[in-house]
Amino acid sequence: xxxxxxxxxxxxxxxxxxxxxxxxFGLTDDxxxxxxxxxxxxxxxxxxxxxxxxxxxxxxxxDLAWKAxxxxxxxxxxxxxxxxxxxxALTLPAQPEPKWMERFAAGLRQAQDAFGCVLxxxxxxxxxxxxxxAISVFGEVPAGRMVPRGGAVIGDHIYVSxxxxxxxxxxxxxxxxxxxxxxxxxxxxxxxALQRYLRPEPKIxxxxxxxxxxxxSMDISDGLLKDLDRMCRLTDVGANLELAALPLAGGVxxxxxxxxxxxxxxxxxxxxxxxxxTVPPESAANFELTxxxxxxxxxRIGHVVADAGTRLxxxxxxxxxxxxxxxxxxxxx
Amino acid sequence: xxxxxxxxxxxxxxxxxxxxxxxxFGLTDDxxxxxxxxxxxxxxxxxxxxxxxxxxxxxxxxDLAWKAxxxxxxxxxxxxxxxxxxxxALTLPAQPEPKWMERFAAGLRQAQDAFGCVLxxxxxxxxxxxxxxAISVFGEVPAGRMVPRGGAVIGDHIYVSxxxxxxxxxxxxxxxxxxxxxxxxxxxxxxxALQRYLRPEPKIxxxxxxxxxxxxSMDISDGLLKDLDRMCRLTDVGANLELAALPLAGGVxxxxxxxxxxxxxxxxxxxxxxxxxTVPPESAANFELTxxxxxxxxxRIGHVVADAGTRLxxxxxxxxxxxxxxxxxxxxx
Numbered sequence: 048x049x050x051x052x053x054x055x056x057x058x059x060x061x062x063x064x065x066x067x068x069x070x071x072f073g074l075t076d077d078x079x080x081x082x083x084x085x086x087x088x089x090x091x092x093x094x095x096x097x098x099x100x101x102x103x104x105x106x107x108x109x110d111l112a113w114k115a116x117x118x119x120x121x122x123x124x125x126x127x128x129x130x131x132x133x134x135x136a137l138t139l140p141a142q143p144e145p146k147w148m149e150r151f152a153a154g155l156r157q158a159q160d161a162f163g164c165v166l167x168x169x170x171x172x173x174x175x176x177x178x179x180x181a182i183s184v185f186g187e188v189p190a191g192r193m194v195p196r197g198g199a200v201i202g203d204h205i206y207v208s209x210x211x212x213x214x215x216x217x218x219x220x221x222x223x224x225x226x227x228x229x230x231x232x233x234x235x236x237x238x239x240a241l242q243r244y245l246r247p248e249p250k251i252x253x254x255x256x257x258x259x260x261x262x263x264s265m266d267i268s269d270g271l272l273k274d275l276d277r278m279c280r281l282t283d284v285g286a287n288l289e290l291a292a293l294p295l296a297g298g299v300x301x302x303x304x305x306x307x308x309x310x311x312x313x314x315x316x317x318x319x320x321x322x323x324x325t326v327p328p329e330s331a332a333n334f335e336l337t338x339x340x341x342x343x344x345x346x347r348i349g350h351v352v353a354d355a356g357t358r359l360x361x362x363x364x365x366x367x368x369x370x371x372x373x374x375x376x377x378x379x380x
Numbered sequence: 381x382x383x384x385x386x387x388x389x390x391x392x393x394x395x396x397x398x399x400x401x402x403x404x405f406g407l408t409d410d411x412x413x414x415x416x417x418x419x420x421x422x423x424x425x426x427x428x429x430x431x432x433x434x435x436x437x438x439x440x441x442x443d444l445a446w447k448a449x450x451x452x453x454x455x456x457x458x459x460x461x462x463x464x465x466x467x468x469a470l471t472l473p474a475q476p477e478p479k480w481m482e483r484f485a486a487g488l489r490q491a492q493d494a495f496g497c498v499l500x501x502x503x504x505x506x507x508x509x510x511x512x513x514a515i516s517v518f519g520e521v522p523a524g525r526m527v528p529r530g531g532a533v534i535g536d537h538i539y540v541s542x543x544x545x546x547x548x549x550x551x552x553x554x555x556x557x558x559x560x561x562x563x564x565x566x567x568x569x570x571x572x573a574l575q576r577y578l579r580p581e582p583k584i585x586x587x588x589x590x591x592x593x594x595x596x597s598m599d600i601s602d603g604l605l606k607d608l609d610r611m612c613r614l615t616d617v618g619a620n621l622e623l624a625a626l627p628l629a630g631g632v633x634x635x636x637x638x639x640x641x642x643x644x645x646x647x648x649x650x651x652x653x654x655x656x657x658t659v660p661p662e663s664a665a666n667f668e669l670t671x672x673x674x675x676x677x678x679x680r681i682g683h684v685v686a687d688a689g690t691r692l693x694x695x696x697x698x699x700x701x702x703x704x705x706x707x708x709x710x711x712x713x
Contacts, residue, residue, distance in 0.1 A: 050606045054613075070421070072528060075614055077427045077455045077598055080526040088403070088415035089422070091671060093467040093502055122410045124574055134426040136514050174433045176509035183516040237593055241453055264413050265410055273383045280387075281408055288617040303662045 056171065059145075060152040064159060064166035065338035071167040081132055081185060085125055088190040088203050090128035093182035094119050095136075100165065103221070112154030114131040119251035120162045121320040124174035125266040127194040127258035128186025130162045130251065135169035136181040141174055162251060185256075185284035194257050194264040194324075197281030203325035205286055206249045206334065209344050213269060213296025213315035217244025230305060234280070236298030243296055247320035252341035255323060260334035264324040270317035272369065276357050277325065283299040286357045290367060311359070311367060325351055357372065389504065397492060401465065404566030412500035414465055414518060421523040423461035427601075428514035436554070437511070438491040439568050441480050443578040445487030447596065448513035451601065453495045454582040456600040460527040461519025461593035463495045463584065468502035469514040475506055480562040494623035495584060525656075526598040527590050530614030536595055536658035538619055540543040541583045541676050544590075544604060546629025548649035563638060576629055580653035585674035590657060593667035597657040603650035605702065609690050611656065616707040619690045621702060623634025623680035628661075644692070644700065658684055 054129070057074050065071035070080035083089050096115045098104050120130050143151070159165055217240035220227055225278075227237045249266075257264050267274050271293075275286050293314055295303065303310025325344075326334045331347065340346040359367045399406035416422050429448045431437050453463050469489075476484070492498055497517070550573035551562055560570045579695035581601075589595050600607050602624075608619050624627050628636065636643025659667045659677075664673055664680065671678040692700045 050602070050610055051613075053608070069527075072530070076529040076678065078423045078459050078461075078526065080421050080423055080524070080630060082421035082523055085418075088413050090411045090413055091467060091501065091516075092411045093426075095469045095470045095471060095503065095505065095506050095514060097471065097505065097509070098508075100505065128410050130413075134424060134430045136426045137429065138428060138512065168424065170432065172428065172429065172430065174430050174510065176432075176512075177507065178428070179471065179509075180514065181426070181514040183424075183427060183467055185424075190415055191413070193403075193411065196409040197405070250382065256409055269383070277387070280384075297416065302410075361564055 060148045061166060062150065064155055066164045066203060070165055071165070074168065081109070081275065083165060083187050086190055087187045090123055090186040090188055090193050092119055092122040093181060093183040094122065094350060095179055096175035097098050097179045097234070098344045106245065107206060108151040109157065109165060109248045111156030112151045113158045113182065113246050114154060115182050116162065117247045117249050117306060118159040119182045119184040120164070120251065121266040121268070123184055123186035123259070124249040124251045124253060125264045125322045126186065127189065127192065127254050127264070128188045129254060129301050130164035130184060130186050132164050132167045132185045134183045135166060135344040137169065137171045139171070140176060140375050143177070151364055153291045162249060175362070182380065186286070192260050196263055196265045196278055198263045199279055199282050199325040199328070199351045200262060201284055201351050201353050202328060202346050204328055204331050205288065205351060206345045206351045207271070207294065207348050208322040208325055208345050210294045210296035211319050211321065212299035212316035213240050213249065215222060215313040216296065216298050216302065217242065218318070223319030230302050232273060232298045232301060236301070239297045244318065250322045250343050250344040253338055255327045255341060256285040256337035257269065257322070257335050260330040261324040264322060267319050267323050268317055269323050270315045271323065272315045272357050274323055279351065280355070282292040283355065285352050285354040286349055287352050288357065288359045290359055294344070294346040311369070382615045383447045384432065393481045397488055400482050401498045401500055404498070407501065414500060419523055420520045422593050423456055423519040423521055424457045424516065425452055426454040426514060426516040427455065428512055430512045431510035432708065440577065441484040442487030442490065445484045446491045446514065446579050447513050449495065450580045450582050451490060451653060452517040453497070453514045453584065454580060454599040454601070456517055456519030456564045457584045457586060458519065458527070458590070458597045458655045460525065460587050460597070461521045462587060463497035463517060463519050464596045465497050465518045467516045468499060470502065471512040472504070472506050473509060473511060495582060505682050516620055521591070523587065524589060527594050529596055529611055529709055530596045532612055532615050532658040532684045533595060533660070534617055534684050534686050535661060537664045537680050538608070538660055538682045538684060539622065539657045539659055539678045540604070540627065540681050541586060541655040541678050542652070543627045543629035544652050544654065545632035545646040546573050546576030547628065548646040549573040549631050549635065550575065550686050551651070554636035557624040563631070563635050565631045565634060569634070572630045577651065580651070582653060583655045583676050585676040586655055588674060589667050589670035590655070592670065593663040594657040594659050597655060600615040600652050600654050600656050601650055603648045604656065605690050606646045606650070607656055612684065612690065613688070616688065618687040619682055620685050621690065625679060625681045625707060626681040627677070644702070664669045
């Protein structure tokens with residue numbers, strides 16, 4: 048593609064996503080200029096999604112685009128930051144068909160409008176290998192007020208937003224649609240699970256409650272237990288969780304009832320992009336109230352304890368045995 | 381790799397690169413917090429480098445790391461920005477050997493110390509496919525003062541920093557070492573060319589001169605003619621260049637003397653990461669002076685004209701015929 052063709056490509060599919068942001072220079076410059084509001088700072092993050100790891104080659108381009116932005120915005124949401132802008136490095140195995148690019152850009156448009164941010168720059172390249180979308184996001188917080196991952200204190204309540212297990216169930220159904228019948232899933236639950244895998248919903252409505260009341264927060268990308276363990280280890284504490292308290296995505300309860308081990312696997316498998324937070328007990332009521340006002344359901348699922356490690360208990364108080372849990376970035380063979 | 385092993389990986393190889401930057405949280409958080417100085421803004425940019433496109437699989441890991449950061453910092457330098465920080469998404473075909481990672485981290489250390497920035501966050505993933513290093517950089521400018529690509533005015537002097545053609549010559553020698561003898565290159569020139577391909581040097585010393593005196597600026601990543609054409613088209617102008625005025629990297633002059641067509645190909649092939657700027661004639665002397673004070677040589681190579689397109693003239697005033705020039709991101713077959 049010549050320089051002019053490359054410019055036409057950007058102008059045709061991407062430039063409109065930068066409208067209204069002067070520092071993006073209409074995507075005609077190598078760089079963008081961006082500043083936070085006075086007294087504010089940026090929370091920044093990059094998390095690429097790659098074909099064969101985070102999505103399938105034949106997923107709808109609208110969905111890839113949504114997911115690529117959503118997984119990054121999810122981190123901002125967990126930090127109490129307001130999404131502002133993003134850079135995108137798009138690495139393609141071949142020059143895309145116009146129709147594919149139109150649909151991809153339409154998915155980005157839906158996602159950025161939903162999350163309140165704009166594309167301000169990036170890069171497009173072709174090379175042999177899997178499709179990769181590397182987005183870097185910029186969110187805004189009052190300076191020094193990014194909600195940290197580390198700092199959990201013994202006695203803190205542990206909260207999770209939304210519902211767990213839906214993305215992993217969706218992935219299972221994507222890999223083997225026949226399992227929906229085997230698990231006797233209702234059509235609504237099956238469709239919701241598939242949707243949760245394809246279109247995670249960052250919990251941007253939690254901004255105010257996290258900023259004001261949470262001690263620590265992170266998003267769950269690699270699985271509840273693995274991510275909670277990471278959080279707790281930063282202050283040498285542990286966590287006790289109650290299985291019955293965990294909020295379950297549609298269909299996950301049915302699987303759990305039929306096969307507890309498989310159900311727990313779904314719940315802890317990751318990709319749900321919910322928010323995991325610890326809140327001092329005295330702030331719990333206000334945290335729940337402001338979360339509800341922000342349109343996000345949160346559920347207290349356990350509390351922080353002195354014993355290292357994360358334990359899950361059933362309704363009888365018996366500890367559930369856990370295998371290796373969570374998605375590992377390095378598990379590719 | 382388990383969560384703990386992944387944390388050890390980050391702690392062992394990368395965390396020391398974030399030292400001294402509180403908002404990086406020692407790379408233990410998903411996100412980083414960063415703010416420009418009061419009255420300043422960030423210039424931001426992402427440009428991934430990928431095995432098989434920007435480097436070879438068997439290049440030294442120190443060199444890959446240097447190049448991955450340098451190509452991004454080069455953009456900041458061209459915008460008159462002071463490098464501050466970067467995010468890195470490292471996508472590996474397999475879990476790296478400890479020795480490889482140590483050397484890669486050592487290369488990052490050399491580069492970030494040379495450019496004055498620190499690692500503040502990122503992501504590490506394994507998946508089948510080529511090694512990819514996607515860095516996003518943050519540079520600081522007085523608010524509203526990023527030097528733009530667009531805005532060249534008829535009569536502006538066109539400047540280029542450093543020397544051209546070295547990276548392309550280095551690539552040719554990398555692909556076919558025997559050509560050094562065929563072109564009768566001195567050992568020093570051969571080694572310098574190989575080095576210029578592996579270790580581009582962003583022209584961060586140009587910051588003050590660009591901010592104060594340049595009308596437009598960009599870095600040359602895709603080749604002098606292609607990038608200059610992009611710059612000029614933003615204000616519907618063109619450029620006349622003099623071949624004899626172009627500053628040539630060591631060895632390129634010898635190739636040019638032996639074969640003008642091949643020499644011009646080297647000079648315009650890209651990857652040199654020099655700065656290309658237009659400067660109003662009345663500011664030219666000050667631009668040159670402040671550049672020299674910043675330790676960067678700049679050369680006036682032509683001027684902006686009304687006629688669209690870029691033309692290159694030899695010493696007799698004859699226009700040199702140019703084929704398709706510059707590196708195209710979409711040219712992979």
